Amino acid sequence: MIRLTNITQHYGVRPVLTDLSLAIERPTVTAIIGPNGMGKTTLLSVMAGVLSPQQGVVEIDGRIRRSTVDAELEIRRNVVFLPDRPWLPKHRTGREFLLNVGFIYGVAADLMFDHAGRLFKLFSLVTESDWPIRSYSNGQQKKLALASALITGARTLIFDEPFGGGLDPAGILALKHVLKRLQQQHGYFILIRAPAPELIEDLADKFVVLRQGKVVAHESLAGLRQMTGIDGPLSDVLATLTSPETLENVENYFAGTES
Numbered sequence: 001m002i003r004l005t006n007i008t009q010h011y012g013v014r015p016v017l018t019d020l021s022l023a024i025e026r027p028t029v030t031a032i033i034g035p036n037g038m039g040k041t042t043l044l045s046v047m048a049g050v051l052s053p054q055q056g057v058v059e060i061d062g063r064i065r066r067s068t069v070d071a072e073l074e075i076r077r078n079v080v081f082l083p084d085r086p087w088l089p090k091h092r093t094g095r096e097f098l099l100n101v102g103f104i105y106g107v108a109a110d111l112m113f114d115h116a117g118r119l120f121k122l123f124s125l126v127t128e129s130d131w132p133i134r135s136y137s138n139g140q141q142k143k144l145a146l147a148s149a150l151i152t153g154a155r156t157l158i159f160d161e162p163f164g165g166g167l168d169p170a171g172i173l174a175l176k177h178v179l180k181r182l183q184q185q186h187g188y189f190i191l192i193r194a195p196a197p198e199l200i201e202d203l204a205d206k207f208v209v210l211r212q213g214k215v216v217a218h219e220s221l222a223g224l225r226q227m228t229g230i231d232g233p234l235s236d237v238l239a240t241l242t243s244p245e246t247l248e249n250v251e252n253y254f255a256g257t258e259s
Contacts, residue, residue: 007056026189034210048081080154084161090134105152119147139166197234
């Protein structure tokens with residue numbers, strides 16, 4: 001389980017997360033969704049340990065983040081965070097990068113070499129695997145970054161916009177199938193943020209909906225539909241929960257009035 005208790009995070013005078021508490025049980029694919037600027041990336045960063053909240057506690061599988069060196073190291077062995085714009089060593093080859101990531105996470109050499117080969121094939125990077133990363137397109141760099149998270153073998157994956165960054169339709173399809181099977185067949189715990197609801201509607205088991213730095217819902221899609229009374233796609237349900245004024249704003253725009 002990932003448990004957050006009374007998390008407050010702000011940048012200067014602007015609050016982003018306000019006294020937020022949340023418990024997410026494994027194994028699930030949980031999506032963090034909500035309008036722009038509502039704290040989704042900040043929430044993932046706090047869970048991942050990239051940000052230390054001004055107030056509150058983050059607990060992962062019974063260990064409190066930053067409580068002791070041993071607890072934090074154990075969490076880091078089992079949790080991988082992939083930001084939406086990850087840094088990559090552009091002068092290294094894709095294969096060198098993957099193998100070094102696997103080495104850092106203590107993956108056995110024989111397993112690592114085999115897994116790297118399967119990842120390159122999965123993301124259509126076999127030809128490019130021994131090219132310098134600087135020669136990769138944006139989409140290919142995104143695929144390599146995703147592969148670097150998967151090669152670790154960590155059972156908790158926190159992904160910020162894994163379907164963005166120029167990922168092509170084949171890459172999106174492959175990633176969705178891989179994440180779902182890792183969760184269903186291998187017990188992985190996966191948290192993701194995606195800008196477009198249609199990308200995650202058929203992938204996530206649960207949805208954490210943020211608005212104004214607080215959790216307004218933590219439900220399955222069926223639960224969200226019951227809450228809103230909207231028996232439609234996730235995009236319609238989400239609009240009702242977080243932006244009920246959207247359609248009125250559209251009408252006002254075409255009527256030439258201000259909202």
